[in-house]
Amino acid sequence: MDKIKRPTDLFKSDLTVGEVSKRSGIAVSALHFYEAKGLIGSHRTEGNQRRYHRDILRRVSLIKVAQYLGVSLSEIKAAFKELPPDHQATSIEWKAMSSKWKKRLDDRIEHLIKLRDQLTSCIGCGCLSLKDCPLRNPQDQLAKQGSGPQLLE
Numbered sequence: 001m002d003k004i005k006r007p008t009d010l011f012k013s014d015l016t017v018g019e020v021s022k023r024s025g026i027a028v029s030a031l032h033f034y035e036a037k038g039l040i041g042s043h044r045t046e047g048n049q050r051r052y053h054r055d056i057l058r059r060v061s062l063i064k065v066a067q068y069l070g071v072s073l074s075e076i077k078a079a080f081k082e083l084p085p086d087h088q089a090t091s092i093e094w095k096a097m098s099s100k101w102k103k104r105l106d107d108r109i110e111h112l113i114k115l116r117d118q119l120t121s122c123i124g125c126g127c128l129s130l131k132d133c134p135l136r137n138p139q140d141q142l143a144k145q146g147s148g149p150q151l152l153e
């Protein structure tokens, strides 16, 4: 016997914001924020309630991982331009996107190692000198702006 599909059944495979929150571990307010920033998308039921396609779980997971890696929301949004909110990404597309952030993570690790090594020379010093402290003025970057007190101008 065939069941008659009711309008609400059409969206049964979709998720409410509460379900997305529960399954992803991301607060409802954060999901609304991501949506306002254009990172995720939803559609409305006949009763004007938000519904998300199940693929949203993968997308919000990627957002959280990217944020954990230090990728800004604007960078995530730029990366998502290749994956519009209503597009169900394939695993190959996700892999391509996440591999772009590997370089960024490598750069960040290298930067943190340098920072750690420079901090070693600062421990116990406390001068925070613009001239001598590698943390206050890394690689004497202020010198590139010209001679004299660059920060006062």
Ligand code: FES
Pocket: 121, 122, 123, 125, 126, 127, 128, 129, 132, 133, 134, 135, 136
């Ligand atoms: S605090 Fe003195 S060199 Fe960094």
